[in-house]
Amino acid sequence: MSIKIDEEKLQFHLQGKNTSYVMQVIKDGYLVHLYWGKRINKYNGSNKIIFMDRGFSPNPNGQDRTFSLDTIPQEYQAFGNGDFRIPAYQIKLNNGSRISDLRYKSHKLYKGKPKLEGLPATYVNDYKEAETIEIIMEDKLTGLIVTLNYTLYKELDVITRSVKFTNLGEEELRLLRALSMSVDFRDDDFEMISLYGAHNNEKNIERRKIVSGIQLIDSCRGASSPQQAPFLALVRKDTTEDSGEVYAFNLVYSGNFTAQVQVDPYKNTRVSMGINPFDFSWLLKVNESFQTPEVVMVYSQNGIGEMSRTYHKLYSQNLCRGNFKNKVRPILINNWEATYFDFDEKKIESIAKEGRKLGIELFVLDDGWFGKRDDENSSLGDWIVDKRKIPNGLERLANTITSSGMEFGIWFEPEMVSIDSDLYRQHPDWCIHVPNRPYTLGRNQLVLDLSRDDVCDYIVESVSYILSKSPITYVKWDMNRHITDIGSEFLPCERQEETSHRYILGLYKVMDELVSRFPKVLFEGCSSGGGRFDAGMLYYMPQTWTSDNTDAICRTKIQYGTSLIYPAITMGAHVSTVPNHQVGRITPLETRGHVAMAGNFGYELDLTKLTKKESEVVKEQVKLYKEIREIIQFGELYRIFNPFDGNxxxxxxxxxxxxxxxxxxxxxxxxxxxxxxxxxxxxxxxxxxxxxxxxxxxxxxxxxxxxxxxxxxxxxxxxxxxxxxxxxxxx
Incomplete structure (x- = not known):
């Protein structure tokens, strides 16, 4: 189980526990893909590439009409040199040329796995867990170096891929497309699985036969989005939960992405994934580099369930970090659906007091505690305690609750700003916007420009101030609108198309600083629920609020779909009141408890309004979950009946x-x-x-x-x- 290299043939065999991935440098330095699938002991070329003359497929060498980049399976494809399929990358030179041509230059092999600069990625706990190979490709005319990074996790049937672009030429160039991976299969006998949805209806499963042409999922919203998740899998038509082949791809990134499957006229299938090239470019000056996010590729020969458990193991142990990685997560009570914005200090204390009686371990104060925020129309950005609601201050409230034996948590939405806020009045240029254009509002708020260091510093310091003054052990980090009017006053005109990616890099920098400053705080990601439930955020925040929809019946589907990729320990799941606030359904308290126990368990209702019988049920649920949570949070999940298939x-x-x-x-x-x-x-x-x-x-x-x-x-x-x-x- 290692990466084997035939130096004479320049053949690279990534051999995992149950999978093999093989590629080779062929004539004139082109890197081709030969095999990915069930583990083999040695690759001797039984499925040779057949070279033949195809009409309208041009040839790099006019003397050999059988060799065309348009028909061979490649590892990382350029634009404009004979391959008419979707390219993996594209550049633009100062003279307007957009053509490049990558050839093999060298390779490096080493134990372990390097970090990706400025980006989240999977990691190794011990260098023996994985091996990494860098295959260095070069476009000699421009001096562009493209380093293809492959890491093999030996025991997990996982291969991660990313790409680094380095400009060693004599002039600047612009990246127009910079995907993280591409792989060519030599058949099209696949069905494609993806996850789609909307706010309150995340992670629905779509499975369909792939057809000739392009099948694409993406986000252009500035976030990974609830509309489409940065995940797809190709499965054979007979693949089930427990049997059959799966080839899965998940992008470790929280911003605009694309994931696409293209079937060419000869029934070859190309899968590619990475940063969405829509409204993206990156100016790469001489001696500068650009690093793409990572794609986690999983192969399973035993169905979709095995694929999921592979992702779960990897993400639990090699993506999530910090003090809470291997700790049981606390049972919480959140006041949002109990009070919304209408609360005072006395009400909060009464809910917390009742929660403590029932054995709940953490109280979370949600939106409305700062500025003059009585609704969604004001105060985001003004992270100052509202003395009208909390006259004795946040520190006293937190101390009162923690002295009773509960922990205290708090809600933030630091990436946003309200127009009716002191922050906006002082710094109107700090939001994402285009000068002289009217704002497009979402939830009556704007998005702060995280491509700017001063904005990032403000967020870090304002959040740090609150966390350092009170005994806070949990933060719910929300993001309740997507990004429009893309532009930054901070960036020059030639870098405006870098705004979306620089926003995400700024977010990661902010999160990295905060989790480093406050290692004992459990951060939970949220974006109106599952609007940014992705592997990139889990690197900083080891759990995510799965959906604002707390209805138990809806949650069976939402949590089922989410579990295709993410383990239960990353999923926040709460019991709420009935009729449910999102869909109006009335379900038994027992059912609500059973469904919520499939994740990180908690409550989101007014505990002071429970009947005596309901309080007893809640008390028993809390007691039971404490007994079983280690199995749920650290055990293995097996899905049995699919709620998308029936009743x-x-x-x-x-x-x-x-x-x-x-x-x-x-x-x-x-x-x-x-x-x-x-x-x-x-x-x-x-x-x-x-x-x-x-x-x-x-x-x-x-x-x-x-x-x-x-x-x-x-x-x-x-x-x-x-x-x-x-x-x-x-x-």
Whole structure:
């Protein structure tokens, strides 16, 4: 399991635990892709590239009409030199030329994995976990050096890719396109999986047969967005949750992205992913470099579930960082849906007091505590405590709550500014805007220009001031509008198309500084819920508020779709009141609890208004989650019933040592003459006996997986049931 190099053939074989990835330098220095799939011991060229003359496919060498870049499988494609398919990169010279031609120059091989300058990326805990190869390509005419970075995680069937551009020529050039990866498959027998949605309806699963032409998902919103996630997978048509081949791609980036699949006339398939070239360019001066974000590529030979568990392991241990990486996450109560903007100090203390009685560990003060913010129309940017609502100050309120035994957390939206704010009145030039153009408002707010160092410094210092003055251990970091009117007063005209990417680089710089200053604070990302739930943010904030939609039935789909890539420990999931504030549905408190326990558990309602019976249920839920949260947060997830396919959802979590598991079943509607259903659990040790902690019944792991358990027939909409099994200890 390593990267093997045949120096004579210039063949590179990335050989993981269960996968192989092979490429080679061929005639005249072109780098071609030969194979990616199930692990092989050695590549001897059984699937040789067939060179043949194709009409309208031009040739680099006119004496050889069988060789065309338009028809061979390449690793990283240029624009304008004979390949009419989507290029991986494109440049523009001062004379207006946009043509380049990459040829192999050299390669480097080393243990471990380097950091990406200014960007989040996966990392190694031990240099032995991974090997990295750099393949250096060169365009001799311009002096452009393109370094293709491949890291092989030996035990995870993961390959990460990124690209670094360096201008060693004699004049500046402009990058018009700079994707992070591209790979060519020599067939089109695939279906494509992507995740689409909207605010309150994130991470829906789309699966469709790929066809001739281009299938594209992207975001031009300044954020990874709820509309399309920076993820796609190609699967064979017979691939299921538990069997079949999967080739998956996820971009570690939080801004504008593109991910596309192109099928050419000869049934070859090209997959490419990276920063969206729409409204993007980057001026690269002599001796300057540009680093692209990282793409995490996962191969699975055992279905979509194995793909997900590979991402979960990698992101839990090699992406998320900090003190909370391997710590259980606290159960919280957030006051947002309980009070919205209408609260005072007494109300907050009463909710926290009730939460403490029920065993809840963290109180989170949401929007409305600063400036003069009684609604969405003012005060963003003015991070000063509103003494009308909190007359004794934030520090006293936090101390009062923490002295009772709870932790204290707080909400920020630091990337935004309200027009009705002292910050905007003092610095109207600090927002993203185009001079002399009217503003496009979103949620009555503007976006601060994080391409500017002074703006980034203001955010760091204003947030730091609040965090340093009070015993705050949790921050919910929100971003409630996308970016329009793209422009920066700070940047010169020739760099205006760098604004969106520089915004993201500024955000990462801000986050890196804050998490370094406050390592004991748990940061949770949020963008009206899952509007920026991506791997880039998880590098700084190890969990994300999955959706503003807290309805349990909607959440079965939202959390199911999110789990394709991201582990449960990264997903915030709360119990809210009924009728639900987003969809008006009334679901049992038990069902709301069962669904929310599939992530980082919490509550978002007014605890002071619960009935005595409801309080008892909540108290039992809190107690139970404390007993099982290590299995959910650090165990393995197995999806059983897909809520996108019908009237039910089911999943189970298994502890790392397979000694315990928790399973949940949710039925949406009660149906007449309904069949009797059986649920078969997954991922257990077939040789273990497991005891149901609720009934005392004992079953073998093989029986639970292969025979299954009969689901009780209950005439009730929105019904759920939860099983907890523990291994029976041998006498």
């Amino acid at each position: 039910e959802a089911a999943w189970n979590f298994v502890s790392k040592d397979k000694s315990e598991f928790i399973a949940t079943y949710v039925k949406v509607l009660s149906l007449p003459a309904a069949p009797i259903r059986t649920i078969k659990f997954k991922g257990l040790n077939p040789d273990h006996d497991y005891k149901d902690i609720f009934t005392g019944e004992i079953f073998g792991g093989d029986e639970l997986m292969n025979v299954g358990i009969t689901i009780p027939r209950v005439k009730q909409d929105f019904f759920s049931i939860q099983w907890i099994f523990r291994q029976v200890e041998e006498p």
